[in-house]
Amino acid sequence: MTVAPPVNAPIVTGLYVPGDRPERFDKAVATGAQLVILDLEDAVADAHKASAREAVASWLRARAPGCTVVQVRINAGEPLDLAALAAVDAEFELRVPKVESLSDLDVVARAVPGHPLTALFETALGVEGALALAAHSAVTRLALGESDLASDLGTRAPAAMDYARMRVLFAARAAGLPAPMLSAYPGIRDLDGLRADTERGRDLGWVGRTAIHPSQLSVIADVFRPDAAQLAWAESVLAATGSGGVSTLANGDMVDGAMVGRARSILALAAALPR
Numbered sequence: 363m364t365v366a367p368p369v370n371a372p373i374v375t376g377l378y379v380p381g382d383r384p385e386r387f388d389k390a391v392a393t394g395a396q397l398v399i400l401d402l403e404d405a406v407a408d409a410h411k412a413s414a415r416e417a418v419a420s421w422l423r424a425r426a427p428g429c430t431v432v433q434v435r436i437n438a439g440e441p442l443d444l445a446a447l448a449a450v451d452a453e454f455e456l457r458v459p460k461v462e463s464l465s466d467l468d469v470v471a472r473a474v475p476g477h478p479l480t481a482l483f484e485t486a487l488g489v490e491g492a493l494a495l496a497a498h499s500a501v502t503r504l505a506l507g508e509s510d511l512a513s514d515l516g517t518r519a520p521a522a523m524d525y526a527r528m529r530v531l532f533a534a535r536a537a538g539l540p541a542p543m544l545s546a547y548p549g550i551r552d553l554d555g556l557r558a559d560t561e562r563g564r565d566l567g568w569v570g571r572t573a574i575h576p577s578q579l580s581v582i583a584d585v586f587r588p589d590a591a592q593l594a595w596a597e598s599v600l601a602a603t604g605s606g607g608v609s610t611l612a613n614g615d616m617v618d619g620a621m622v623g624r625a626r627s628i629l630a631l632a633a634a635l636p637r
């Protein structure tokens with residue numbers, strides 16, 4: 363049985379599905395991924411764009427409300443995508459690729475009003491503008507497209523990706539948005555590589571990751587699930603700081619209100635990722 367996540371629960375696992383594979387849409391939801399992204403953009407060949415648009419709109423109309431967050435990734439500046447989605451009266455979010463300017467977001471927010479936007483940064487210009495773009499009133503999440511970014515930069519060097527991850531993380535937090543989810547890891551069979559790269563992103567402060575294959579989901583959940591020591595620390599911080607002021611944990615560490623936010627985030631992650 364799927365249990366609805368608590369309000370403001372972190373979203374840790376996401377799964378992309380090509381928009382022209384409607385037979386996989388319900389399957390994607392059934393994986394238990396907390397976020398399912400129906401892609402009209404790079405996963406769909408030009409010849410299939412129109413049928414993908416129709417398949418996505420018709421699935422959204424027929425879908426019974428559930429606890430999975432559903433996003434549609436549109437093609438940047440494609441009026442046909444916007445028109446098709448504006449005609450759908452259902453709950454979904456929009457994932458806007460290659461965002462570089464406020465007008466990229468305005469166009470979408472005006473054409474399909476009332477749907478939260480995830481701004482996907484995939485170029486140096488987008489990453490450098492992340493702080494201002496995160497302040498757009500329709501934007502509720504930020505993300506990075508690291509494959510496109512690597513093409514724009516001409517490198518996928520870890521230092522370049524770390525820089526982009528840090529800028530986008532700071533932009534999200536400065537705008538009061540949740541820590542972003544890591545970009546899709548293209549090596550479907552390389553689960554060790556996925557784990558290592560996800561751990562690196564987690565250690566930089568990112569929370570969650572979008573997958574492109576169901577087999578990646580359990581690795582992603584594992585990486586973000588707090589371990590027993592983190593849980594014990596979080597619980598002892600909350601217990602020790604209940605009445606404010608400074609306290610000392612059993613191990614001698616000082617704790618105060620400054621640690622409460624992190625303790626709560628650890629407990630929220632544990633609640634979102636049951637064993």
Ligand SMILES: CC(C)(COP(=O)(O)OP(=O)(O)OC[C@H]1O[C@@H](n2cnc3c(N)ncnc32)[C@H](O)[C@@H]1OP(=O)(O)O)[C@@H](O)C(=O)NCCC(=O)NCCSC(=O)C[C@H](O)C(=O)O
Nearest residue numbers: 378379380386389390401404405507508509510546574575
């Ligand atoms: C990559 C794939 C094309 C692989 O497909 P396939 O070879 O058919 O996979 P399997 O045979 O291993 O499938 C096994 C079963 O799993 C189901 N399956 C596979 N993938 C998905 C999925 N994404 N969602 C739901 N279900 C899925 C199959 O149906 C099989 O089920 P069964 O028959 O019952 O056993 C494919 O995985 C795929 O298309 N993935 C998504 C690709 C995608 O959307 N890419 C775009 C997003 S990432 C991106 O754009 C990068 C970003 O923008 C950037 O710049 O970084």
Ligand SMILES: [Mg+2]
Nearest residue numbers: 404484507510
């Ligand atoms: Mg991309």
